[in-house]
Amino acid sequence: MLTASPPKLRGHLTRWLFEISPGVYVGKVSARVRELLWQQVLENIGKGRAVMVHPANNEQGLDFRVRGQEWEPVDYEGLKLIMRPNSNKQQLNRQDNLERNERSKSKADIQRKKTGWSKVSRYRRYAR
Template identity: 55%
Template sequence: MPSMLVIATTAVPDHLRGALSRWTSEVVPGIFVGSVSARVRDQLWQAVIETVGDGAAVLVHPAPTGQGYAMRTAGSRRRVPEDFDGLALIRMRAAPKQVNGLQSPL
């Protein structure tokens, strides 16, 4: 049975956006909304994982949790979902340090 999903992308290749738009609607740049089966959802997410590159993506879909949804992420993001006793909360990572206008690994 189809259920709604939302995929938000940042700096992903254009061909990934094209692949996602075959099954969903890109309501604003980088935000895809659709109603698909769990099988199609999982196949779309696998395609995202394989091609996200230096970009980032998050998938939100219905799930039998206290909140009623689950989140999956791919790529490097400052916002990281973490499970706290069954409640998905977002933890913020520190911003990378800048040294002379360049990112420092420290």
């Protein structure tokens, strides 16, 4: 998917892929061609934005690449997710307050937390 891309790049991509909507290209190409197309996108995108999604042999079944986006791909326990930039001042203040509260907790408060078996696991363990 391309946004604010030069006509040269759009024309190059239509040689290999179908343009099903303005800026949206689909097709089945080999990994080598996909890499070459992504290199062309990186070289010619300028100030525009690009997103490439392709099949991959992982738990999600896909992988993606982005260029010129504010949202960043992040690996979270083996899953690739998108992290949005947080510009909301209220939410930033809440996060700061939570961090301060976590730091101010005493060790006694942390040790008082109830640990052990949940009700369900107790039932399963002793019901057999």
